[in-house]
Amino acid sequence: MRVRWPLFVVLIGFALSYAAYPYVTICRLGLALRAGDAAALQALVDWPSVREGLKEDICDLALDEPGDGTGLRPFGASFIRGIATSAIDRAVTAEALVAVAQAPAEPRIGTDVAVDWAFFASLTAFDVSLRVPGQDEPVRLLLALRQGRWQVRRVWLPDALLRGANART
Numbered sequence: 001m002r003v004r005w006p007l008f009v010v011l012i013g014f015a016l017s018y019a020a021y022p023y024v025t026i027c028r029l030g031l032a033l034r035a036g037d038a039a040a041l042q043a044l045v046d047w048p049s050v051r052e053g054l055k056e057d058i059c060d061l062a063l064d065e066p067g068d069g070t071g072l073r074p075f076g077a078s079f080i081r082g083i084a085t086s087a088i089d090r091a092v093t094a095e096a097l098v099a100v101a102q103a104p105a106e107p108r109i110g111t112d113v114a115v116d117w118a119f120f121a122s123l124t125a126f127d128v129s130l131r132v133p134g135q136d137e138p139v140r141l142l143l144a145l146r147q148g149r150w151q152v153r154r155v156w157l158p159d160a161l162l163r164g165a166n167a168r169t
Contacts, residue, residue: 022126022143025150026118033101041094045152046144051092053154058084061162113139126150135160 025044032040090096116129116138126143137158144153 019120022120022145022150023118025143026115026128029152030113033097036098036102038094038098041097043151045094046146047093049153050155051088054092054157055084055088057156057162058088061159132158 028040029044032044112133114131116131118128121127124145128141128143129138130141131138135158139158140156141152142154143150
């Protein structure tokens with residue numbers, strides 16, 4: 001029985017560390033955003049995956065808008081995809097996020113954002129809902145465990161923000 005006790009302690013320690021790790025990653029994201037640390041954001045976010053998800057969301061939103069019945073939907077989809085790709089590739093970067101977070105506008109991004117809820121969706125996926133001031137809908141993040149580290153892999157923005165982004169593209 002004495003041999004099993006250290007093994008039990010190690011297993012409990014591992015389980016607690018595993019359970020706390022995504023919460024630590026969320027805290028690190030907030031600290032990096034507040035400090036303007038683009039290098040830390042670069043490591044904590046899978047930017048190509050996040051950009052791809054946002055492109056899909058903007059295209060889906062544009063295609064869900066009522067059309068004029070001219071049958072140009074396939075052309076419109078490819079056109080919007082091309083514009084969204086270019087704009088999102090330029091705008092959704094660690095440096096751009098730091099610039100927005102450090103802008104003197106009130107309230108600053110990252111200062112009043114609150115975690116609504118956060119939980120494991122699976123052993124390698126962690127879902128987070130963030131309440132952002134001025135937004136009725138939350139921002140959702142999906143963190144994925146890849147190569148031993150949690151990274152933001154997907155972001156779902158509120159429809160109001162997507163509509164604003166769609167209008168600017």
